Amino acid sequence: MSAGAGPPSRRRTASERLHEVLLDAAQDVLDREGLAGVTVRAVAREAEVAPMGVYNRFGNKDGLLGALAVRALNDLWHAVDVDRSVAPEPRFRQACDGYRHFALAHPRRYALVFGGGGPVARTGSEASVYGHAVFEVLIELVQDLAGGRTPRGFADVGEAAQVVWTALHGAVHLESGGIGQVSGSPDTYRRLIDLLVRSLR
């Protein structure tokens, strides 16, 4: 966007702030009541505005969930985007820890994003674009871990990143659901990361 176009900056800021207020409210409802609870009416009540204010901005429930998914993916992006000055292996491990931390700290945001059938699964949605941005970080982490080469046994680094992601997802999803056959989930996660590092390096 060019700086000269659009409404004066003061007014735009107020509009952006309302957007944030409504999104904060929607996220609170999501965290407290889960996906089913996120309705235009519930979010309006939470933010103490008229339902029309939410409709005008997000349309319907799908619009709300899409915006929430974008925010969650943006936070997840920050959680895995470790400083490039860190060496590849510790950077990969820190990013994996960041991924786990996000998933366990915000299980309902994580489920919205990766629970299936949500906004991320819709090709071309804004959420799917943000999802891909997170995946790009993972690709770079895997590539750097493998010394810039394609990891052994994979056609390309994207395929390897996809496998890494599925494994991380499985671990945090089971841990967050309280399902495990051996005790000590943090240990399981560390062992998984060890295995991935050994395989990809």
Add this chain to the structure above:
Amino acid sequence: MSAGAGPPSRRRTASERLHEVLLDAAQDVLDREGLAGVTVRAVAREAEVAPMGVYNRFGNKDGLLGALAVRALNDLWHAVDVDRSVAPEPRFRQACDGYRHFALAHPRRYALVFGGGGPVARTGSEASVYGHAVFEVLIELVQDLAGGRTPRGFADVGEAAQVVWTALHGAVHLESGGIGQVSGSPDTYRRLIDLLVRSLR
């Protein structure tokens, strides 16, 4: 159970058959409407019996879901329990394929079992016992794959089996949700199995 105890076998068989009829009905409701749809009333309607017939047998919704989870885990057990005459590596691969096939063919049964917060998460429940039986199959597969040794980098074979399971779960859960960043999910699954085989052998 001893054969001499209990009611005459003819009557017991009828009772067992009613149990199966109700469970079939509950499973149909689950497959069609998901977890939220499985109520005593819905299952009674599906089976064309009075609700009291379902209450008497399963108590409440939790009882129904527990019985459904046990049945699903029993089917999953059959899906991963490959004939011991098959060599360790192809046996491991076949079991992993069986796991994926079950999850994709019956996404709602799979979600009931491993979706979190369900009957399997309750320590001491019948479902948790069946869940552990499936895990025992996985432990044996991993142990045989590793030539009877503890796979490198793990404290014991159970820990390695847990890591394998989390990875398989992540892959099928994302695939069943239609979420992936690279196309060709069956390929991703195969690459994951390749990576696991390389790491554990």
